[in-house]
Amino acid sequence: ATMPPLLSAIANAGRHGVLVKSAIAMERLGEVERVALDKTGTLTEGTPVVTAVRPAAGHDADDVLALAAGAENLSEHPLARAIVAAAKERGLDVPAAEGFRATPGHGVSAQVSGKLVEVTRPDSEPEAEGHTVVVVVVDGVHAGALSISDRLRPDAAEAVRALRELTGTEPVLLTGDNERAAARVAAEVGITEVRARLLPQDKVAAVREGAPTMVVGDGVNDAPALAAAHSGVAMGRAGSDLTLETADVVVVRDELFAVPRVVDLSRRARRLVK
Numbered sequence: 001a002t003m004p005p006l007l008s009a010i011a012n013a014g015r016h017g018v019l020v021k022s023a024i025a026m027e028r029l030g031e032v033e034r035v036a037l038d039k040t041g042t043l044t045e046g047t048p049v050v051t052a053v054r055p056a057a058g059h060d061a062d063d064v065l066a067l068a069a070g071a072e073n074l075s076e077h078p079l080a081r082a083i084v085a086a087a088k089e090r091g092l093d094v095p096a097a098e099g100f101r102a103t104p105g106h107g108v109s110a111q112v113s114g115k116l117v118e119v120t121r122p123d124s125e126p127e128a129e130g131h132t133v134v135v136v137v138v139d140g141v142h143a144g145a146l147s148i149s150d151r152l153r154p155d156a157a158e159a160v161r162a163l164r165e166l167t168g169t170e171p172v173l174l175t176g177d178n179e180r181a182a183a184r185v186a187a188e189v190g191i192t193e194v195r196a197r198l199l200p201q202d203k204v205a206a207v208r209e210g211a212p213t214m215v216v217g218d219g220v221n222d223a224p225a226l227a228a229a230h231s232g233v234a235m236g237r238a239g240s241d242l243t244l245e246t247a248d249v250v251v252v253r254d255e256l257f258a259v260p261r262v263v264d265l266s267r268r269a270r271r272l273v274k
C-alpha cells in the first residue's frame, strides 16, 4: 500500500532532522497562522558567554562570579552554563551549593559558602547595551551584575522570512529577557513585534491571544507556552527534557530553517489528504 500523505510527511520530516510525534501534530503544523519564537536558544545559538562582570562598589569581581557560579551549578539554563564556564575560565573554584532553587523565567537561589546567593533577572531595565543582564544578590545585598551575550543562529533571519511568507503574518518574539536585548535580536532577524520581560505564564497568554499559533522554544520556561500552542516546536539541542516531552515537534538537527520546511511539508500533505 502507498503510505498515507501525513505519514510519508512524517518520514520526510525525519529525513530533514525533525521528529514529528504524531499524524495530528504533522497536520497541525500546516494549520498554523501565526508564529511565536523564543529568543535564547531559539533565535540565538543557546551557548551564551559572559562578556562583563560588574561588581557593585565594595565587592570583588571574582568573588561575585564564583558565588554566582556556585548558585548556578545545578541549573540547566544556558545562562547558568555561561556563568559556570566563565568562573572556570578565570581559574576560580566553583563552591558547592545547598538548597538550590530555580524559578523558570526568573533565576536561581542557593546557599553558597554560608551565604544566600540569588542570581536573577533585574527588577528594572538594565543600562547595558542590548545584552542579557543578571544581577547577583548576596545575603540580600546587591553584589553586582553580569552581562551575557549569545550569537544569532546563522539561519535565523532566513527562517523568520520563510515563516512570515508561509503564514502571511508577522512572527512575534516572546522573551523573558530585557527590552533592549530583545529589540536588538529582533532587529537582526527582521522581527517587528517584540514582547519582552515575559514570565512563562505571560508567554501562555500571548499564545492564546490570536489565531492558531506555533510556538518555537527550547527552555523549561517555554514548556507552558508549547503546551498551549496549536503546534509546539522544541529546539532539540538546547532543549530541556520537559520541553522535549511537551512539544509536538522536536527539531533534532540544530537548524531553525527546519521549522518552515516542515510547515511546508505539512501543507503539501494536507492538500493530498483533501
Ligand code: ADP
Pocket (backbone or CB within 6 Å): 038, 039, 040, 072, 075, 077, 079, 080, 104, 105, 106, 107, 108, 119, 120, 121, 122, 132, 133, 134, 174, 175, 176, 177, 178, 198, 219, 221
Ligand atoms: P528567554 O525567554 O529569553 O529564553 P528566560 O525566560 O529563560 O529567557 O529568562 C528570562 C530572564 O530571567 C533572563 O534574561 C535572566 O535575566 C533571568 N534568568 C532566567 N534563568 C536564569 C538563571 N538560571 N540564572 C540567572 N538568571 C536567569
Ligand code: MG
Pocket (backbone or CB within 6 Å): 038, 039, 040, 041, 042, 217, 218, 219, 222
Ligand atoms: Mg529560551
